[in-house]
Amino acid sequence: MSTDLRITFDLLSNMATKYGHIAEDAQTCGKAAPTELDGGIAQTVILDLIGSQGTDLGLFAARARRIEDNLRALIIAQLETEENVAGAFETLKQEL
Secondary structure, three states, X not given: OHHHHHHHHHHHHHHHHHXXXXXXXXXXXXXXXXXXXXXXXXXXXXXXXXXXXXXXXXXXXXXXXXXXXXXXHHHHHOOOOHHHHHHHHHHHHHHO
């Protein structure tokens, strides 16, 4: 049982780390978008699309951070009862 539990916590830790990287990448990508360009008649539409993408990436990054936090909380708490573990995984399932 302890070996299975250890493998599970390692897996959850790896998942949390990956979600952290995803959140960082999404934030970086949104910040790297151009704020001005010479697009002629389509300039306003293009800048609006870039702005929308930046907002969406920000929301995605926030969600990825919440998932990372939930995974890390699950690891730190080292839940012992099946009911608590099932509830924690159900919360993560809803976030995903």
